[in-house]
Amino acid sequence: MSRESYQRLLDDLRADVVGMGDLVVERLDAALTALETNDEALAREVIDGDDEINELYLSLESDCIDLFALQQPVASDLRFVAASFKIITDLERVGDLATNLGAYALATDRRLAPEVDVDTIGREATDMIERSLDAYEREDVAACREIAADDDDLDALCQQASETVARDLIEREGDGDDLWSVEQLLDDVSRLLLTVRDLERVGDHAVNVAARTLYMVETDSELLY
Template sequence: MSRESYQQQLDELRANVVDMGDLVVERLEAALTALRTVDLDTAQSIIDGDDDINELYLDLEADCIDLFALQQPVATDLRFIAASFKIITDLERVGDLATNLAAYAQSADQRLGLEIDVDTIGREATEMVERSIDAYEREDIEACRAIAADDDELDTLCQRASETVARDLIEREADSDDGWAVEQLLDDVSRLLLTVRDLERVGDHAVNIAARTLYLVETDSELIY
């Protein structure tokens, strides 16, 4: 195979990884909307569409394996293929988390009035994924480091939200003598805590993508953990 044809395969792999990232971000945004509006139809479509992301992941995994096995890539190309392989794994997991959020939307109770801003946390996490894919596409090392730094802010938002939910649960439980109401409250609180946890994990996957991009460009492993 000519170098030109081989380079075209590498370029196509990058473009396909970016396309997968765009699809995952789209699903994540839709899941957050479904969660906010308790849109059961949208939530179900996201759950049903998870197979599409899984199939895309498997197709790109096969492309990476073929490039490893058939083309004997040199060091720079080897890092690119390996980074792409790791990145699609993170994207597939973000897709799974979007599916989780859609499932939470299906069982959400709008009567629960806890003072936490899931929308803000969701926006921050989604933007981190978008920026990490853009950094991969452009091989932008400064953007990679900025994403890792912003993860600290997302972690803080998630910690505060979890503490608020826990505190509110304690206060409501203390004021209530209705065992059934407390049981319902526990279900709702558990769902909110899972929502916050999953959004924090979305941010972690964005950092993973940035870390692999940084290593790809500079063989710098400072963000890999």
């Protein structure tokens, strides 16, 4: 195979990874909207769409394996294919987290701890994923480091939200609710805490994408550990 043809395959892989990322971001955005607006139809659309993301992941995984096995990439090409392989795994997991959010949207009572701004946390996490994909596409190492730094801010938002939920639960204690109401409250608390946790994990996956991109470009493992 000529170098020109081989380079075309690498370019196609990069475009396909970015395309998968765009789809994942779209589903994540839809899940957040479903949470914010209690849109059951949109939530079910996100959940039902997970199979499409999984199938896309498997297709790109196969492409990466073919490039490893058949083309035997070396040096920078090898790092690029390896990074792409890792990145699609992170994207698939973000797709799973979007599906989780869709499920929470179907069940969570948003009257609990209304001061917890899930939408703002979610938009921050989504922005990190979008920027990490852009950094991968453009091989922007400065952006990779910025994304990793911004993850501390997202973690702080998530920690604050979790503490608010816990405080709200404590303040409700002893209100005289019956056992069924208490169980329902605990279910809602659990789902809200899981929502915050999953959004924090979206940020972690954004950092993973940035870390793999940084290593791909500069063989710098600074963000990998």
